[in-house]
Amino acid sequence: MDAQCSRHSVRYFMSDARHPRVICPEVHGNAMSECDLCMTIGPIVTLHRTPPTAMSRVWAMPPAPVLVFTRTTAYRHDSIPDGIAAFHALGAEHGFGVEATEDPEVLADGLGCCRAVVFLSTSGEVLTPRGREALRAYAESGGGFMGVHAAACTEYDWPYYGELLGARFTRHPELQPGLVTVEDHGHPATGHLGPVWPFTDEWYDFGASPRGSVRVLASADESSYDGGGMGADHPLVWCRDSGSTGGGRTFYTALGHSPEAYADPMFRQHLLGGLRYVMDSPEPGL
Numbered sequence: 001m002d003a004q005c006s007r008h009s010v011r012y013f014m015s016d017a018r019h020p021r022v023i024c025p026e027v028h029g030n031a032m033s034e035c036d037l038c039m040t041i042g043p044i045v046t047l048h049r050t051p052p053t054a055m056s057r058v059w060a061m062p063p064a065p066v067l068v069f070t071r072t073t074a075y076r077h078d079s080i081p082d083g084i085a086a087f088h089a090l091g092a093e094h095g096f097g098v099e100a101t102e103d104p105e106v107l108a109d110g111l112g113c114c115r116a117v118v119f120l121s122t123s124g125e126v127l128t129p130r131g132r133e134a135l136r137a138y139a140e141s142g143g144g145f146m147g148v149h150a151a152a153c154t155e156y157d158w159p160y161y162g163e164l165l166g167a168r169f170t171r172h173p174e175l176q177p178g179l180v181t182v183e184d185h186g187h188p189a190t191g192h193l194g195p196v197w198p199f200t201d202e203w204y205d206f207g208a209s210p211r212g213s214v215r216v217l218a219s220a221d222e223s224s225y226d227g228g229g230m231g232a233d234h235p236l237v238w239c240r241d242s243g244s245t246g247g248g249r250t251f252y253t254a255l256g257h258s259p260e261a262y263a264d265p266m267f268r269q270h271l272l273g274g275l276r277y278v279m280d281s282p283e284p285g286l
């Protein structure tokens with residue numbers, strides 16, 4: 001399937017398996033095109049059927065960017081520059097564009113060109129009212145959202161954000177080594193890990209376990225460190241697919257406090273897997 005932007009007459013197409021999207025490089029963004037499965041129809045496109053042989057030409061077009069948002073109005077992590085560098089490196093290695101910003105107006109102006117929005121150790125209230133509207137519209141129309149570490153310490157005043165992410169941070173013990181229990185290896189963020197993943201982090205506690213409303217991928221083994229506050233059910237990494245309601249995919253990892261984490265190949269693979277999941281693509285550059 002191919003598509004044409006009705007405003008710029010540019011044929012340009014990117015797709016995930018469930019939600020084909022039309023993306024025009026002339027900034028006015030993308031819209032959901034007619035999807036074979038959900039029949040969502042966007043307002044600015046016309047659709048054409050093209051033979052499969054045309055797909056290679058279409059796939060060769062530049063990918064849509066991943067937007068990494070790092071604004072903080074509360075605690076600011078020293079690891080943010082390392083995290084941004086890691087996402088840029090992943091983009092260079094795997095062929096997808098990355099834009100990092102602290103500017104809430106970038107989100108407020110719309111996320112139509114994004115295939116993944118990453119809140120990387122954001123903190124406090126970081127969105128304008130227009131930005132909240134834009135993020136919600138993006139997520140509810142199939143956009144991928146990924147939160148890393150202090151993303152759970154963000155937008156406490158906006159209930160929708162807590163629902164999107166799955167849980168709210170409450171406290172953490174001291175930074176220390178411990179063990180992550182990998183519960184689910186059938187996910188691109190955890191498939192490369194063994195059953196136990198030694199890591200050094202803050203072992204975030206949450207107000208309530210999100211288990212039941214999300215797919216838990218990994219959890220904290222509180223017997224492996226001091227000061228755990230959630231007991232036997234302590235999820236650290238989870239995801240959710242809202243595709244059945246037309247929404248996007250969400251991934252969250254509580255790991256990622258330290259600058260050193262972002263140089264760790266296992267953690268980088270973890271982040272890449274999260275991106276692959278929220279973009280619903282085996283290779284984010286596609």
Ligand SMILES: [Zn+2]
Nearest residue numbers: 077149202257
């Ligand atoms: Zn931290």
